[in-house]
Amino acid sequence: MTTPDLPEVGVRLEKAVEHLATVRPEDDRLQLYEDAAIAILDSEFMNYPEGQLEAYLMQYLQQRLTQ
Numbered sequence: 001m002t003t004p005d006l007p008e009v010g011v012r013l014e015k016a017v018e019h020l021a022t023v024r025p026e027d028d029r030l031q032l033y034e035d036a037a038i039a040i041l042d043s044e045f046m047n048y049p050e051g052q053l054e055a056y057l058m059q060y061l062q063q064r065l066t067q
Contacts, residue, residue, distance in 0.1 A: 004047055006056045013037060013060065033064050 016036035017029070024032065037057045045053050 004044070006048075006052070009040060009044070009053065009056060010060055013040060013057070016040070030061075030064065033061055037061055 013033070013036050016039070017032045020027070020032045020036060021029070037060070041053055041057055047053070
């Protein structure tokens, strides 16, 4: 089994947030990022070495906080 590319996770996260923004326009953008990241982590954690996906998503969200 090959591990999916982590930057691809970032692309999927951005697409999920864009979709959520149309469904839940009243929600804060950061909340949408957190919700999408949790959904990705819950559904894909087993495809990565332990802790790798979580660390990537946490770093991605931290970058969003500083923008």
